[in-house]
Amino acid sequence: MLDLIHPWGKPLRAQTAQRITAHVAREEWQLNAYFSLRSEIFAAEQGLFASTDRDELDTHATAIVAQGEIAGMPDGVVGVVRIYRASCLDGARRIAETAGEDTWLGGRLGVARAYRRVGAVGTALITEAVSTARGLGCQRFLATVQEANARYFEHHHFRRVRALELLGRPHVLMQAELQRYPAHLSSTWRARAS
Numbered sequence: 347m348l349d350l351i352h353p354w355g356k357p358l359r360a361q362t363a364q365r366i367t368a369h370v371a372r373e374e375w376q377l378n379a380y381f382s383l384r385s386e387i388f389a390a391e392q393g394l395f396a397s398t399d400r401d402e403l404d405t406h407a408t409a410i411v412a413q414g415e416i417a418g419m420p421d422g423v424v425g426v427v428r429i430y431r432a433s434c435l436d437g438a439r440r441i442a443e444t445a446g447e448d449t450w451l452g453g454r455l456g457v458a459r460a461y462r463r464v465g466a467v468g469t470a471l472i473t474e475a476v477s478t479a480r481g482l483g484c485q486r487f488l489a490t491v492q493e494a495n496a497r498y499f500e501h502h503h504f505r506r507v508r509a510l511e512l513l514g515r516p517h518v519l520m521q522a523e524l525q526r527y528p529a530h531l532s533s534t535w536r537a538r539a540s
Contacts, residue, residue, distance in 0.1 A: 364416065366424065366461075368470035370478060371409040379423035380409045387426075387456035394513045399454065406434040410474050412457070412467045425467040427455040427475050432488070448485035452476070455489075472502050476522050481530035487522040496520065503527075 371380050381400065388399040412425030432449040452475045457467045476487050488507065491499050493516040496506065504520040511517065 365418075366412055366414060366464070366466045366470050368410060368412040368425070368467075368474035370474075371411045371423075376411050376413075376423060377409060380411050380426050383423055383426050383458060384454055384456060386458075388454065391459075394515070403430055403434070404428070406430045408478065410471060410478065412470050412474075414461070423458075424461045425455075425457040425471050427452055427471045429475050429479050448483055450479040450482075450484040450487050452479070452487065452489040455491075468498060469502065472499070473527060476524070476527040477529055480524060480527055484524070487524060487527075489520045489522070491518050491520050492516070493518055 371377050381398075384400075385395075385398050389395040389397055407428040407430040410427045410429065411423045414421040414424045429450055429452045431447060432451050433447055452472075455468070455471055455475075457464075457471075461467045475489075476484075479487050489499065489504065490510060490512060491504075493509075496518045499520050500506075503523040503526040505523070507519040507521050509516065510519050
């Protein structure tokens with residue numbers, strides 16, 4: 347019997363980009379996609395927020411995006427993370443305890459659903475986040491990580507500092523081994539063949 351909706355067969359799963367780059371979001375379309383993906387992940391998918399995950403930290407934070415590229419052209423934002431000086435807000439200082447101007451925090455790292463098994467997106471975001479902060483004078487980089495993702499960060503040279511509860515979910519405060527991250531690295535990764 348002919349399928350009237352898909353007469354040439356069911357559509358294939360969209361191909362993911364073979365090249366991933368991570369860098370500070372500077373263009374308006376990148377920032378729009380950055381906030382859209384964050385809301386999709388942290389509000390709609392995980393239910394941590396009612397409609398948006400935007401907060402006062404966003405006025406101080408540096409937005410970093412991972413972009414997929416196909417044939418050398420940006421195919422869209424596929425991952426996000428934000429970094430900020432721990433001294434910019436009281437809440438951040440409480441998390442970092444002894445935060446000074448040289449302590450930075452990272453958080454809200456998220457990857458688009460279609461790219462979660464690629465592996466290169468999270469690596470590019472983590473590397474770009476820590477390296478960018480180092481280039482801006484960071485001497486201590488901390489990240490608030492959901493407990494389920496802590497092992498992933500341990501594989502990327504982070505160590506556990508202490509357990510936290512944020513937004514009603516278990517998190518871990520983790521510290522990066524800064525000597526593993528060069529300052530100002532442009533993170534480019536090729537996706538593994540799937």
